[in-house]
Amino acid sequence: MPRKKKSEEQPQYQFDAIVLGAGPAGEGAAMKLAKSGRNVAMVDLRDVVGGNCAHVGTIPSKTLRQTVFNIMRYQRDPLFQKVGEWKHVPLNKILSSARKVINQQVETHTRFYERNQIEIYHGHAIINGPHSLTVHLRDGGQETLTFDQLMIATGSRPYQPKNIDFNHPRVFDSDKILTLDYPIQKIIIYGAGVIGCEYASIFIGLGYKVELINTQAQLLSYLDDEIADALSYYLRELGVLIRHNETIESLETDDDYVILKLLSGKKIKADAILWCNGRSGNTDGMGLENLGLTTNSRGQLSVNDQYQTSVPHVHAAGDVIGWPSLASAAYDQGRCAGAHMVGEENVPPVTSIPTGIYTIPEISSIGKTEQQLTEEKVPYEVGQASFKHLARAQITGDTVGVLKLLFHRETLEILGIHCFGNNAAEIVHIGQAVMLNQTNNSLHYFTQTTFNYPTMAEAYRVAALNGMNRLF
Template sequence: MQSHYDVVVIGAGPAGEGAAMKLTKEGRKVAVVDARQEVGGNCTHVGTIPSKALRQTVFNIMRYQRDPLFQRVGELRNVPVSQVLARAKNIIQEQVSVHTRFYDRNRVDLHHGQATFVDPHTLRIKTLEGGKELVTFDQAVIATGSRPYQPEDIDFKHPRVFDSDKILSLDYPVHKLIIYGAGVIGCEYASIFVGLGYKVDLINTQNQLLSYLDDEIADALSYYLRELGVLIRHQEQYEKLETFDDCVVMHLKSGKKIKADAILWCNGRTGNTDTLGLENVGLTANSRGQLATDRQYRTSVPHIFAVGDVIGYPSLASAAYDQGRCVGAHMTGTGDMEHVDDVPTGIYTIPEISSIGKTEKQLTEEKVPYEVGQAFFRHLARAQITGETVGMLKILFNRDTLEILGIHCFGNNAAEIVHIGQAIMQQKGGGNSLKYFVNTTFNYPTMAEAYRVAALNGLNRLF
């Protein structure tokens, strides 16, 4: 029997869920198709949730190792990742249960299987049991996410060659690891594995880490990764990779050879569009499997939209969910959601990085008269109490109007701290002023107090 829906959403990750929930609440009959047996997408099963759970466990180990009362925790070093990730499996199942209830409560039909377009209004689903279903639809949302990019000349089936999905199944001890690619994922895993006691060579194809960050924050990340023990090699390109039973050897175009127990490839991602049958609806993905959309996330086919990692930047779960809700608003005509632009950056290295707004370099190029307010965590009572004294909060503001232009944070809980600044930046009618932080009483001792300290520091620079 063939079913018909107002909207079919392909993908049950954050983007697909955001679209489905918005659409069904506006009265649309919605089906969600996902290739897994459980909802949550890559974010829940192989991406954000397990990697951040792993990070938290490693962070806890590193914290206890600094305390002489907990020296025995050091015995956990060099254990296989699969053992450290045991806790993450429980978190994944809890997340799956929570999000499954969302679909049940909102009466969204879930189909588990591989979706392929037959024509512009028909979808064929190859179920996990091997059967086939056909569904028809008026509109569709592609939210299939992405997967790690794999060059054809590297054998990812080899037991010592990993990408950012496969690395979570690492089941043997590693003493030295090569990480190729120093983007967000590469930097996060570099800090995680060095925290587990691995020797880490981080190969960066660029001349600095995460160049889109504020220069001072990017420099701080480089410094503390090196302090942890990461060897960073800038402006290097791989030539070939040799694999052996007991090691790998990476040959770089500069002539260097690096031997290690394993390699983690973190150089780019590919949109999951190759099995969708896009040619049957008149769509073409780019060389990285990504789809182009307009400001309403509409593809070149008017009734088909795309959101999340499958459209590329910013490739964040937080942005993907809001993009999905935005699509739902455009489809239903409610108009209560705008294009997702002002997205905070959250990088879960050890320590964390988070920022929103302009960098010093951008403001200088735009000739904006800005000033800087800083608060170093080592001076804050709460940081001294917790022992997490590495880091800083940096506020960029217009020296004439005191309007806040950028918030940049490096240190423990940076991804939480940044939201205070984000909320004030988005106030209208002059409410986004540095004076808010000077005239507001913060709990003491807290990390939030960093905003008052940074604001006073910035005002003291004015004349």
């Protein structure tokens, strides 16, 4: 599609739109804008594209997870001799494969920008006023750019409380942990959200002793209770010590260890601590006040259903607006924001978002939980398929897990899908497609459909039949 010609009414703007942040949200917006004929520029702090997702978030952590998963699978296979040398390899060495994946992702996404003729500026953007910003370039110098519309997709970073010394070599956040360059035997993980639980399963898989400190009463309380309980049970089975309802009092650091003191009076000593208690939006120091915009205490921006801030020509998406802080949702949010920016109508916000939690094994869900349906007094029933009974799971050895379907007793409408087990984040999409089908959302779909055998997908047929047997 040809570029939109500059209108006589807006000759002063160099760009129709400038996007700040080359992560999933920024890329989604930039591609939508460019393909709609807009003249677009991208500004990003790094000297390559991809954002935190590619460089310190999703890609490296999930590649690390896969490496650890492979090690655990190898260790439990009786056909192979069990060896333990990998337990003494520093984390940054294990991450060597992640760097290859990151480079491949950067190359792929760089081509996207080139094909769509999006000009990229590498540096720190400071907003000067309603339609102007200055980029302080990484290679020196600066560029002042003008724009008609602005998209803020600067992402987030780990929250760092001021009373914790994150410069200490034994104190880590979820970005810094990827640089761990010495072997350890025991680690404390403070914060049992998604990132904390994921790293707990990774480190226990590497043979570390792990203490997971949870400031809440249970793990991931927004999940279906049965799934959250299954994760707690399995982490404990692997050896993770979980401490609920605990709060930090202070952290003592030494050259060779750290000691975490809790308000309950407990003292925990370990080789290192990983702080995983929240994230902050990357909005400080970018001149938002010159737009008349303010953020909440975590640096996050408020938007409406069109991802529009209180300033009409400024939109925002991704981690910088808070929930759900998922790469998958961020890309779609950016795309929707871009659609609104080019004037498309009736573009719904991103709401049907499956959870994807990459613990070992995975968790994924979409729709209502049993708690929610009970509170709403919906007459529902449950269908379950235990992985240990599936031929494919028995073949691969990944028998830990369950697929759980929640459906309306009378209409058989699928109300919720919850999966715990290997490849849960893949398995959930089969049910998602049926649940969001306006004409055929019924448990009958699974009982009347032929699934390949042996596959994990047939868990849907097993769960559906299990649920049908509960009806009377």
